Amino acid sequence: MRLFNKLLGERSASTPIEAALDAIDEARIEPPHTTSRESLVALVESFPFWYQHIYLGQGVYTLSTPRLHNRLWRFLEPMLPDDLAGASVLDVGTNAGYFCIKTKLKGAGKVIGVDNTDVFLQQAEACRAVWELDIDYRKLDADHLHALDQRFDIVIFTGILYHLKNPLGVLEQVAEMCNDAIVVETEVIPPTRENIVHVRLGPRGRVAVTACRQGFMKFIEKDELNEDGSNWWVPDTECVLGMLRTAGFTHFSQPRYLEETRMMLVATKRPQSLLRLTPSS
Ligand SMILES: C[S@@+](CC[C@H](N)C(=O)[O-])C[C@H]1O[C@@H](n2cnc3c(N)ncnc32)[C@H](O)[C@@H]1O
Secondary structure, X not given: OHHHHXXXXXXXXXXXXXXXXXXXOOOOOOOXXXXXXXXXXXXXXXXXXXXXXXXXXXXXXXXXXXXXXXXXXXXXHHHOOOOOOOOOEEEEOOOXXXXXXXXXXXXXXXXXXXEOOHHHHHHHHHHHHHHOOOOEEEEOOHHHHHHXXXXXXXXXXXXXXXXXXXXXXXXXXXXXXXXEEEEEEEEOOOOOOOOOEEEEEOOOOOOEEEEEOOOOEEEOOOOOOOOOOOOOEEEOHHHHHHHHHHHOOOEEOOOEEEEOOEEEEEEEOOOOOOOOOOOOO
């Protein structure tokens, strides 16, 4: 776990300007009841590490500096309505619940966060209690999302795709449960690389070995990515789009790159979505 934190948790803003932008507005509002600064610090220190940078009030954060998810929110917020007006949200791989808190504070109705790791769910519950928000956290492996037996307007699917052994199968489950939109953020093969894979393609009778420049997913057998054995696949952006289309999503935002190898996009199942596929200025 410490290694996980060291290798992934420290991935932060790439420039001082980015860091400053990421830090903006995380502390715009305070939790509803004042808790002493000392007890908030004690709460933070009661966990050996945190992955997410979450504001707890009184100037106290779970981590001292913003991380990738804070930048992702900065990209995502202009695509959301000012008021989520009771929209239901599922956050897959919720960790300490950053996106559950953010969407709930923006007026979401039912919000469920799932994760397969106890300590992250304990952190999520601790943060939820500070903010006194009605968020339902469940221990659930993403492979079994069907077990929720519920539907959601928005699914947050960030930092999770590459952790899945069967990403397309999970995206198909998500699409069945999703009324409207999915927010995807993932490690990707960088778009600038001149990657080529030669593979047999073509109609029956005219199949030929063909050079392909996109639509790949690299298998990670052991812990070659960040020494983290829970990473299984790194797709390129076209592969992510193709899996989302296969799962049933039909409309897409422009992919945006938070870092060279981190891409986010929004996909929807209908042209009129709660989310703006083009961010408002
Ligand atoms: C890289 S973190 C991303 C956290 C958060 N979604 C974000 O974007 O900041 C991955 C999270 O997914 C959880 N996770 C990994 N594999 C999972 C699985 N198969 N089912 C459910 N949760 C999983 C981990 O415990 C961790 O909290």
